[in-house]
Every structure is written in structure tokens, then in C-alpha cells.
Amino acid sequence: MVITGYVLEIAQVILALLLAPGLAGFVRWLKARLQNRRGAPPWQPYFELRKLFGKEVVMSNNASWLFRIAPYIIFASTITVTLLVPMIVAPLALDGMGDLLMVVYLLLLGTFFLALAGLDPGTAFGGMGASREMTVAAIAEPTIALAIFGLALSAGSTNLGRIVTQELANTAVTLSPGHILAFVALFIVTLAETGRLPVDNPATHLELTMIHEAMILEYSGRYLALIEWASWLKLTIFFTLLSNLFVPWGIATTFDPAALAVAVIALIVKLAVLGGIIAVVETRVAKLRLFRVPELLGASFVLALLAVTSSFVLK
Amino acid sequence: MIFFLLLLPPLIASLLALLVRPNREFVGWVSALLSLISFGAAITIAAQTIAGDVPIWGLAINSLGLEGVLRADSLSALVLVCITGVAALTLFLSSGVGRVTHYDAKQLRRYQIFINLFIAAMLLAVSANNVGVMWIAIEATTIFSAFLIPLTLRKTSIEASWKYLLLSSVGIGLAFAGTVLAYFDFVSRSGRVENALNWTTLMATAPSLHPEVVRLAFVFLLIGFGTKAGIAPMHTWKPDAYGESPAPLGALMSSALFAVAIYAIARWKAVTDAVLGSGYSNNLLLALGMLSLIIAAFSVVRARNYKRMLAYSSVEHTGLICLGLALGPLGAFAALLHLVNHTVAKSLMFFLVGNIERAYRSPLIERVHGLLKVLPQTGGLFAVSLLALIGLPPFGLFVSEFALFRAGFALNQPVLMGITLVLMSIVFVSFIVHLNKMLYGTPTEGVIAGKADRLWNVAPLYISIGILVVLGLTLPTPLAILLKQSVEIIAK
Amino acid sequence: MNDALFSQLTTLGSSVILLYGFTLLWRKSLHAYTVAFQWQSVMLTGLFLIIGYFGHDVELYLVAGFLFILKVLILPRYLGKLEQRFPGERESRPYVNVATSLVVAGLLVLLAYAITRPLVLVSDLPTRGGLPLAVGLIFVGLFVIITRKKALTQIVGFLVMENGIALLAVLGTYGIPLIIELGVFLDVLMGFLVMQVFVYHIHDTFESIDVDQLNELRH
């Protein structure tokens, strides 16, 4: 039983790694369709990864060892997060290894090194990207913390496994106003953290409007592959959090194969739905000016604060 | 007998200086050595009072009022030790004693005559039992010191002396009026008695005196002796006189003379309290003490002249001591301890300032830079003693200020103490700022260290620092007893 | 009868002494000040004698003698010397003009009356009526010192104040103990001498005995 748990952990990581490019590709495909284009197929990102792993790396002569280890740290920290996020089964065997705060800070670890790597070659764009990325990350942080608080308030824990099981046990919580507000707040943060419109345009070619892309302009080959993969993984993680923490239905609470199968399907469906929402949103909205982003995040903070307050009042 | 050992040495020294003309170096040495005898006598008196004796001496000549005219209880002993100690230090460090001097023989002669007379007058004031004699002696200190301020006749020194002289005379005149009023009260109650002005008699009669008269009398006395002590707003002579007087005189005036004036106030306060209870005098002292603190604190902020800055520091400490005296036995203890500490620290300060002024030929802060480089000994000592003066540990003033605040808060005066703390912080910061300007930076052009900065020449000052540290870390038992007994005398 | 006379005499004497104090306020020449002080001291001596006589205090005669020597003979003589040294000096522009000075002095005497009320009530001496006048004289002396510019005037003011204190002492207590009195005289003399020396210094350095020139030391 214990071993099954650990096997499932590893299986979940592999599943996440496999799903992540597909999710990104799906969003892109859907966006293309919404732009009345045919677009690349959803599995296009897999090809891109494969291509990038096959290419050489060209590194700036100004860059240092930090530039070379950063992709591994980013990738490793993101995978570590997937060890903690219940995707198909809750609680996970390693649930006690970390809680939501750990998740957030592990992701921040990745962002931290990505920003440093952006500064390392000494280009203006890298610095610009790093500066903006850290600004957005910092301002998004309070909302995340409050959303966590809100969840903890209703579930009585910040460990993800317990939040999920608690909610499954008490479904009334799911549709409470606090929960919904927290969901919206976290959704906005997801847009910011994963570099989606209206905060950042993942498809831009224009350096001056970039955030995430600007930092990785110097990366190539396998390093770029790792970073891209990690960022898709991050998207998947946020989607999983949004879906499994707020709408935990379908997730397995036992290691029963049938339940697990249902859970995988449920997960894919939920990710697809969220991907669809993102695609719709990205089609609908224009990119905000950088200095309007704090207003958006401020709004999400207020939503999260309301979420916590209403949860508290209703408790 | 012991009083002769106390009072005669300075008189002899003065006489010697008068007779030997032109002045020779040995006069200085003799008077310095004689001062040690006085110091020894003061210590002996202190020892006697600690043992419970109260040395007393008088002439039983009828109708002269000289019966038991000299008396030294613990309070006197305490102040006497302070005075003789500072006097010894002063005389050893005076110009013309083994040091280069910039005075001519005539000036040195005058200096030796009057400084010893000045010391003698102070000693007499403190050892007098008769408050009239005390008054006379204190008035005499004004006169003798006025001769000393303008050793070299400059415009500013004359100005300072005149102001000092007139303010002190007026003040002391008012104190005399107060004394007369007290005597008047005594007489109208108990008739004319020759030794009525004896402190012991006054204290014994006090409970039956008329409160309304004593109230008035104490105002005159407080203003009068307060002028001498430099309580605001009668402090105005201090910056001028301290700024213009030669270092040894500054040292004596700021520490010993100040102690004498405080002594007189404390004595009269005891009498007043015996009549009126302590509330009345306490309120007056608190009011004037606070005023002194306020004026001193804000005057220091923008000080430009380091000698005058020290004068304001004196005003500040006057204020503190006034507060202490007004804060019951605990406060009186703190005040007296502070008086001792201040005596040591302030006298020290003036010698250092003298060295600095001689080297830099300017009393202005803005002209003094790189003190630590130019005069390493003096500069270092100056920094240390300034820190001691603003109440930093491990120096005595820290402990006595702590005791003062303890007394204040214990008496439920948090607002007053709070204001005091704020004002003291202002003084502290200002002093640090001024000190930094002087200690560091590129040395001012054309400054010569001279011999004054040699280790040997400042060695006695290390003793002062040592005393301050000892007082900061511990309280020697004899001193503790002396203080306790003194407190019993002035605050019951 | 005797007491009443005594009382009237002392009050009258005190009043005259106070009036001599007022002289300082309306005259301008230094010489007039010296003279006023001299006469005031004469009156004071007389008062000492009266009180000595009525109060049966022999000591007071002695004190009166010293007083006469010091304040009527010695001090005016020195003052005279000083004013001859500086012939041009007049108290021409005091800080407070004559009229105001007189009004203020009057108010000060009134104040003295108010303040010394307890003294008068407490004392049962026939001389008590003069006590307010004595305190008033102290105030007036102080006022002169404050408002007059010449160093010499200030000295005279100071001496007048001293006279006021002596008056207070003699009226209130029939004189303080002799030895103290003598000490006081000595102090006054020495103090005067010092001041006199300084007046010369001031004149030598500032070429005038105007005290308001002494304003270099400030802050």
C-alpha cells in the first residue's frame, strides 16, 4: 500500500510531465480556432520539445554558471511541486512533505532563478523581463496567500491532500461565496503567474511588451526546452490547483484502479475546461499596459480578502 | 581644630603668593601641596561624620554670634570633599606649576592669591554653621572669582566679568534679603538670640516658624543662591563667565562653586520643609529645574562655542539636581550623588577644554577639527569625559541619573520625567554631533599640540576618569553612608 | 505714646529713604546719584540710631557708626572719584524713561505692600510699618540696575538695594547679629571695590561706561 502510494506519486509526475505540453498546445489550438485559424494541432508542443532537445546550445559569453544551472533548478523545482499537488489521488503519499505555501514558494524559487538567468547575459531585454516578472510575481503573492488562507479556513489545513479530502467530505463548502471569490482571485493570479493575457502575451514577438519571453531570449536548445517545459508544467499545476482545490469531484481517494481511471479522465476534462476558459479569455481581452497590471492584481487581492472575510463570517 | 587644617592652607597659600613678589614657580607648588592638606582634612571630617561625630567649632564670645560657628555634618563633609578634591586637582594643573604658561608673573601672582582665597571662601561657606556666615562666604566667592575671570584683559572677558559680578551680586543680595526675612521670622517668634542664625538653631525652631514668611523668604533664597548655582532663568552669567574664564577657574566655578550654591539651597530647603512640608519648595524647584533643563537643552542644539556649550551642560545638570532635590529622599540621594559625579566630570572637562583652546586658539567648535589627531591624549579624554557627562555608562552620571529617574517615577511624576528624558536626549544628540565635529576631520591648520598634551601633564585627569568609572560601577561604602546621612539632613 | 512716636519716626524715616531711592529714577547726572545715595545712607544711619535708641540696642549704635563710615564717607568718596574720572557721562537715555520709571516704581512699592502683608501681620514690632517700604526699596534698586545703562548707575542701584536690605533687617529684627553685619559691610566694601575696578576696565576698553555696549557675548 505504501509502495503503491509512492508509485502513484511517480506516476503522477510522469502524467503531469506528459500532460503539460498537451495542455499548452490545446490552449493554443483553441485560440487559433477562435481566431478563425486552423492552427497547429494540440500536440505541437511535443514536437517543439523534441526539436529543442535535439539542438545545440549557444550561450552568451557574458553568462556564468548560473545561466547553466538555472534551467535545471527551474525544472526540478517545478517537478517537485507536482509531487505535492494532488492530481488524481488525494491525499498523496508525500502530502506531508509540503503544503500550499511550500508550493507557492517552490514556484517562486523557479521564478527567482529564471529572473537571475534573465539578468545573467547582461542584455537589456533580459533585465527588463526579470524586472517585470519579479514585479508581477511579487504583487501576485498576497492574493495567493489569501486564497490559501481562505482555503485553509474552510478546510482546516494548508496541506493540499487534506483540503481536497475535507471538501469532498463537505460539498456545501464548494459553492460558498467565499470559495467562489477565492477561485476567481486565484484564477486572475494564475493568468499573471503563468504569463497569460492580459498580463503577458505568450505569443508575442515584440520584445518591449514581453515579460516571460524576454527573460529567456538568450536560451536555446535543451535549456530552452527545460524552461518551456517547466512553464507548461506550471500552467498545468495552476490549473490542477484551480480544479482540484475548488472542484475536487472525480479525484480518487483510494488507490482503486477504477477510481484512478475516473480521476485521470476527470482531471483531463477539468484541465480542458480551464484551458477553454483561458483560451476564451485570451481571445477576448487585450494585453494590459504593464502599469495597469497591479490594478488587476489589486482587484484580485480584494476579491481574495473578501473571500476570506466571508468565509470567516460564515464560519 | 580640624577646621584649621581645612581652612588655613588656602589662606596661607594666598598669603604666600601675596608676599612673594615677583611670583615664583614654587608658590604654585606650595599651594598645590597645601591643598592636599585641606583635602586630607575634608576626608577626615567625612570619616568623622561617617562615624557619627559632627565636628563643631566656635568662639563663645558673647553677642558676636560666633558660638558653634563652624560645623560640618555629613552634607558639609560631602561638599567639602568635593571642593577640596577639585581644588587640589586645579592647583596641581594650574598654570605655572611645572607647565608652560602664557601668563606673566604678575598675572600668576594675582591668580595664586585669589584662587586660594576663592577656595577658602568656598570651604568656609560649607563649613559654616551660621547661615549668615555662609552667605558672607558665598558673596566673597563672587568677589574673588570676579578678580580671576579677566586674568588677561580682553573685551569679552571684561564683559563676562561685569555681567557675572553684577548678576551674582544682585542675586546674592536677594539671598541676603531672604536670610534676613528668615531671621525676622525667627526673631518675631523666639526673640533675639545671638546664635539664631545657626543652622542647628534654625532647624530646631523651624516647626514653630510662620509659614507665610518662610514662603517669601524661600523665594528670595532660591532666587539668590539659585543665581549662584545657575538655575534658569538666573543662569545667564554662566555661558559668559565659563566661556571667558581660564580653565582652572572654570573648573572650580562649574564644579565646586556650583556645589556650594546647591548646598546652600539644600540647607534652606530643609528649613523651609520643616516649616511648610516639602510640597512648596518641591514645586518651586521642579518648576525652575524644568525651566533650566528646557533652556539648556535647546541652547546646546545650536551651540557654536564649546566652552559655552559646557556652561549650558552645567545648566542642564543644575536642572537635574533641582529635580532630584524636589523628589523626596530617593531624589535627594540621586541629586547628591549626581552632584558628586558632576563635580568630578565637569572639572575634568574644563581642563581638557583649556588644553584644546590653547592649542586651537579658538573656542569655536567650527574651528576645531581633527582633535584626536592633534591632541590624542586630550582629545581622547575629552571624548570620554563628554560621554560621561551626558550620562553614558560605565560612568557615575549614568547611575545617578538612573537613580533620579527611579525617584521621579516612584513619586508618580511620569510626565515630568518623560519631558526630562526627551530634553536629555536632545542634549545627548547635540553633544554627540558637536563632539564628532571636533574629534574628527582634517586637523585645523597651524595647530600645535604643545606640551599640554603630554601624558604626564594630563595624568591627574585619568584619576578623575577613574573615579567616574568607579562611581559608575559601584558605590563605595563610605560614600554611600555619607550620602545617606546627608539625605537624612535635607529630606526627611 | 513712645511706641507710637517710634513707629511714626521709623515709618517716616523709611519713607524718606525710599524717596531717595526714587531720586535715582528722575535725575540724570551721575553726581546726583552719588548725593542721593549719600543722603539715603545718612537717613539710614539715623534710622539705625533711632531704632537703637527706642529698641535699647547698643549694638545698633556701633552698626550705625560702621554704616556711616562705609556708606556716607567711603563709598560716596569713591563714587565721586569715579564720576570725576568720567565727566561726560550722563544717564541720558535709560531703557525706561523717567515718567514710566516713576510709575513702575510706584507699582513696585504697591506690590511690595501686597507681598509683605504677612510680614506686617506676623511682627509685633513698632517698626513693622516700614517693612513694605524696605522691600519696595529693594525692588526700586533692582529696577534701577535693570533699566539704567551706565555701569556707575548700576553700582549705585546695587548699593541702594543693599540699603533696602539693611533697612529690612533693622526694621524687622532691630539688626542682624553684629558679626554678620560686619561681614556684610566687608563684603559690600570689597564688592564695591571690585566693581569700581571693573568700571575703570570697562572705560579703558570700551571708552565709555555704557553697559549696553557689553553685548558681544551672546547665545
Add this chain to the structure above:
Amino acid sequence: MPALFKKILQTGIVTEPLGPDEAEIIQLVAQVDRKVQQLLGRALAIREVDAGSCNGCELEITGLTGPVYDSERFGIHFVASPRHADMLLVTGPVTRNMEVPLRKTYEATPDPKLVVAVGDCAKTCGVFKGSYAVIGSIDKVIPVDVFVPGCPPEPADILRGILAALDRMPTKRT
């Protein structure tokens, strides 16, 4: 918002389907696909370099990314950095000022990489020939795999050129 999506639904996909007249392309894609997948997958990242063009070619290249031609469906997309690129799409004659940048861009691109020169100018310098500001054709500065003729070439031509270049990939592998 509903209005927008209504319009999206009404418009439908505007990307032109690969009709029978593009059979050649279909074939090309099918041929190249197998060969190059090992190297570049079905993903080609292009960095466009304007070495001094009159912007005619750029207009056509932009057309390539638009909904009608929609090069993305082939897995071709344009990137912001040569570091990310597999192919440089160079236009115009090389001007004096663009010589070094062009070379640097080439150096910055990781191997394996391709160069497609678009337009007549790239080969012949066109009307700019002989200008003091022009160095010469693209291949004077960097090795070019395929030239796409035309002034300007149509998007389909460019696409064809890109695919032709891909065909050359295996030979460049060393």
C-alpha cells in the same frame, strides 16, 4: 463579449484548405516530414532578418502568419530571438549597416540551422544594386540554403522555399 464570439462562430475557419492545386505542397510536406522530424520535429522556429529590404517581402511574410495562410498549422512559427530559431528568413540586399548584425544573427542561431533568402534582392540586390549602401547578396555574408525568387514572392512561394530548405537539412547535419 457574446457579439465577439458570435462573429467568431459565424466567420468560421478562414485558413485556405490545402486544395488540389497545392498538391505539390502536400507532397512536399509529406516527404520532408519524415526526414526532418528527427531533427526539428514538426516544429520550425523562424527568425526573420531584414537585411535591408524595401519591406515588400516583409508584407508577404506577414501574410504567411495571418489566418489565411496560417503557417502555424505546419508547426512553423516566428520567434523573437535567433537563439530560439532553426531558420533565418532573410530579406533584401545586405546593406552596409546590416552586414555585421546579419552575421551576428547567424552566429547566434544554434545548430542545426537553415537560411532562406527571400526575394530577388536577396540574390541580385534588385534595384538597389550598385548602391553605395549595399554590400551585396545575402550569400556574400552568410551561407544560404535556399533562395526564394520573386519581387515580392507570394506567401506560398515563401512557404515552398522554407520547405525546400528543410529538405536540405540532413546534409547539413555535420
Add this chain to the structure above:
Amino acid sequence: MTIVLFLVMIAAYGFGAFVALLGGRGPIGRWLVAAGAVIGAGAGCAFGAVVIISGQPFTLSIPELLPIAGGLALRLDPLGAFFLVVIGVGAIPAAIYGAGYTKAYENGRASLRLLGVMFNLFLLAMSLVTLADNVLTFLLMWEGMSLTSYFLVITESSEDGTLRAGNWYAAMTHAGLALLLAAFVLLMNGGAGAFADLRSSAGTLSPEARNLIFVLALLGFGSKAGIVPLHVWLPRAHPAAPSHVSALMSGVMIKLGVYGLLRVALDLLGGGPSWWGALVLGLGVASALLGVLYALMEHDLKRLLAYHSVENIGIIFIGLGAGLIFHSSHLMTLAALGFIGGLYHTINHASFKGLLFLGAGSVLHATGTRNMEEMGGLIKRMPWTALFFLVGSAAISALPPLNGFASEWLVFQSLLGGLNLPAPEIALTIPLAVGMLALTSGLAAACFVKAFGISFLAIPRSHEAENAHESPLSMRVGMMILALACVALGLAPFAVVPVLGGVLAGLGGLPDTRPVFTLDLSVHAPAGFAQISPTWIALGLLILLVLVPLVMRFMRVNRKLRVGDTWGCGRIGQTPRMEYTATSFAEPLRRVFAELYRPTKELSIDFHPESKYFVKSIKYSSRITPLFDRVLYDPLLRLVQRISRQVRRIQAGSLHLYLMYVAVILILLLIAARWF
């Protein structure tokens, strides 16, 4: 045993100070001075550890000294012992580092004698603060600590601005002492002031008095700790002081403010109403946020670090505030969690901030500048320093698995416990604190990306940075010790948390929480609320960091790597002027928080005389005056100056006026005496 360690500690510091007094120059002199400090700190550390482990307090009383208020009384209980350990943790590396760092002073730039004496005495005074067991002893040591550190701050007195920094430091620290004096004297209530007496009599004080004492103590200790708005000395004094001294002051000394607050509020007063905690919490939040916001705007590396000290003290205070709030509601386990979070952050901050200051010192040593805009590319020239600084940066940004995360997690958890509070008005402020704490840590990460990225990465921005060199071994060893401490403290919260629980047990009625926070490789919040294991996370990260390249190799990923020019859109040359600067890095946040910063801008354009369309030169400058300088200190200073100008008029030079004062006061007092 303990007495031996105590005496060794005193003797070693004394020895260090004595050697310094003899000169302390040359390699041997400097090493002997450092040896005194190292042995002293080591003994102190061991001393503290023994007390913590045994739980037996050490006591020593010398009634002959300070007889005026109960003699010199020393007692080391576990709480003091913990801080003694913190001192050791900061002091040992700083001293080792200092041995190399002070070589630069051999040329007479500063007095090595004064530095050595004060350094050892400073450590001694700090150590004795933790031992003080009565009021006067405490104040004596406290002021001794302030005084010695003041001299350390002005070590480089010939540098511009050092003395002004010293003035600020002296002013703030003295104001603090004044407040503490008031607080303690009120607490003494006329007694002798032994802490045991205060503890037992504190309950008898009136609530007003207790409140007053608490507020005074909070402000007094807060001024040392550097909470907003009393923090103004930190960004001034830290840059001025030699770097190993900054490390000590920031890493250790300001923590004694925390110690004092705990000692007074929790131990002596035994806790109080919940608004005490709320006040501490509020100040903590304000300090954390303002500290990091102003840090972001700094490009002086050491000033930046100093502002981060304000931030971290804020975080510690948030923990303490939460603890006090829970304590007042008798939620003792949660209270313990808050205090543990605060204490844990205390030792963590000591290690990473010490490390960062030492790193900044190395940079200063190598480049001669503290201005980040003149650095860059140092990672290649001083790789060790860069590595250590990176560790410190990651730790202070609370990135797992380093130590900053562990303690911030505890603080977060204690705040999340706020939902258990019975008082809704305070419970509702807690979410806000959570949000602000999160914002703080996010901004801190941003700030350290800037600090590390601009200083160490990319191309050198100045000739000095170009020619920078790695620091000598002693300095590297000093930094290494602290870097290892950061890692160890981050990996072993399961070991640290129970120890802290033991340290707090019994203070103000706190229970022994050792059984609550269990002892496997993870840390638990109370009642199974949450659980993390940084140890496992670190292991996971480590495995993945090895595994990912291995798998990549196995999958035959292209492993070629070519080094080429930086891609600069084809520009001819890449020069430092093209890099992002510290100022530009922080620009977005500066705009976001413009309301707070209120930058003043100055733009002067020099036009060509012929036409204004031709610009000869443009000069742009922008300055930020910190909020409290603007609204509090500048007006205050102006007020003092104004009063001072008025008061100085009293001494106008006119004798008549002076006499008038005498007459007026005489008459006033006579009237008062007669009728009032």
C-alpha cells in the same frame, strides 16, 4: 561547567580587547583580536547551548557592583541562552572574516586599536545583555552595547557621511534608551529592580501602568530592533560601519531588541491584552512592507541590506505579535507557534543577513564601492563570494529549502491560526497581515534578484568591478560558515523547533510545546493543521537535479554547447551601458508604489541656442525621501531647531535683560508664594 564557560567567554573577550589596546596591528595582532572574539563567542555559544539543553539557568550575583540598585545580577535562562547562541552564530564568522577584512585599515584609514577594543567589548556587552537579571545591570549592558557599537559605526570616521550616520545612530539609540529607562523604572515601581521581583509584582500594577510600560518598552526595544518608524538609523549606520560590524549589528544586535521585548512583554509583564499583540503585529507588518519597499529603491548594496533588516525585523515582529495575540486569548499552543516563528526567524536572519553583509563587504573590499550601478560580472571574478551571496539571497527571499522559508512558514502558520481567535475584530486583521507578509516576501525576492543580479551577473559596469578579485581565505571562511548555517537551519527545522519550544516553555505561562511539534523529519503546525518537511523537499530537489541531466543524457539529448556573443539584436558591441541597471530594475515597482515613494524628479534639458529641437544634453535625476524622514523626522528636526533659535534669544547678550529675568522670576515667585 557553565561558570567555566562564562569565565572563558569573559576572559576571551577581555583578551581580545586587551590585545587590541596594545595595538592589534599586523597579521598576528589582527588574528589575536579575532581569536579573542572567536573563542569568546564560541564559549558563549557553548554556554548558551548547555543552558538550553540542561534547562538549568545559570546565576551569578555581584552585590558590590552597582549597589545602588540591587547589585550586578546575572542569570542565563533558556531564552537568554538562545540569544547568546544567536550572538555566537553571528560573531564567530564575523570575527574570522574581520581578521582579513580589517587588513585594509592597516594603512591608517581607521584606528585598528579602537576597532579591536570596541569589537570585543561590543560582543561582551551584547552577551551580558542576555545575562542581565536586574534593571540596572540590563540598562548598563544595553547602553554599553549601544556605545561600543556607536564607536564601531564611526570606525571609518574620515569617510563622507560616516559621522552623520553615527549621529543618527546615537540619537535613535539614545532615544530608545530613554524610553527603556522610563519603562523599566515604571516597572520597578520604586523597588530594587531584580527581574524576579518585577515578574512577581507586575501583576499588581494598574492596567494603565502596564500598558504604558509595554508601549514604552515596545518603542524602546523597537528603536534598537529597527521597526518602522524608528528604523531610520539602520540604512544610515549599516553602510557606514565596517562590513563585519554591519553583519553583527544587523544580524545580532538588533535581535536583542526582540529579546528585550520578549523579556519585558512576555516574561516580566506576563502578557497583556490582545491589542498589545495587534500593535506589535501592526508595527511588524508596517516594518516588513516599508522595509522591503525602500530596499527596492536602493542601489547602495549595504543600505539595501539595512532596509532588509527592517523588513525581517518586521517579520519577526509579526510572529511575536501573533504570539501575543494568541497568548492574550489563552491559545497557548498557537501563541508558542508565533513566538517560535519569530525566534526561528531571528536566528535565521542572523545567519543570512550576516552572510549577506559579509558578502557585501567582500564586494566592497574588491571593488571599493557600495554602489550596485558600478558593479556587475562579479560572479566570474569572485565566484565564492557570489555563491555565498546567492545562498544568502535565496535564504532571505524565503525560498525553500533554505532557512528563511522554514521560519516564514511558521509565521504564516501562526497567522493562519488566527481563525481560532474569539475576538473577530482582531481576527479580521489577520488576513491583511497574511497578505502583506506574502507581498513582503514576494518583494524581497524581487529585491534580491536585483541585488544579486545587478551586482554579480552580466558585464562589469566599472573599471573597479572589471578588476575585482576574490577575497582572502579568512573572509571566505567567515561567509562559508554562515552559508552552511543557512542551509543547516533550513534543512533541520524539525530539530530547531522543539529546541525553541523548550526555550519558550514557562515564559508567561507558555506550555512546553515539545510534545506538540513532533520530531520526525517534518514540522507540524498545531492540531495537524499543516505539515512540511523542507528536508524531504531538499532531498527531492537534489535527486531531481541529478536525475534530470542523467535522464537527458540517457535520452541522448544534444549536449553540444557553443559560447558566442550575447544576442543584442545584432548590435556591434555589448557594453555595460546597455544593461539593465538597479534603478531601471526597480522602476516598475517604483511606479506601482509611487504614492508611497513620491519621487521628486528633476529634468534639465540643455537646448541648442539655435533651436529647441536640438538638445545638447539632458540631465534627469530623481530622488526618494523616505516617508518617515518626510513626515516625522524632518519636521521634528526643524521644530527642535526652531525652538532652539527662540531659546537662544534668551542669551541675547544684554545684562539688563538678564537682570530683568531675575527680577521677573523673583516677582512671579513672590506672587506665587503669597497667593498660590
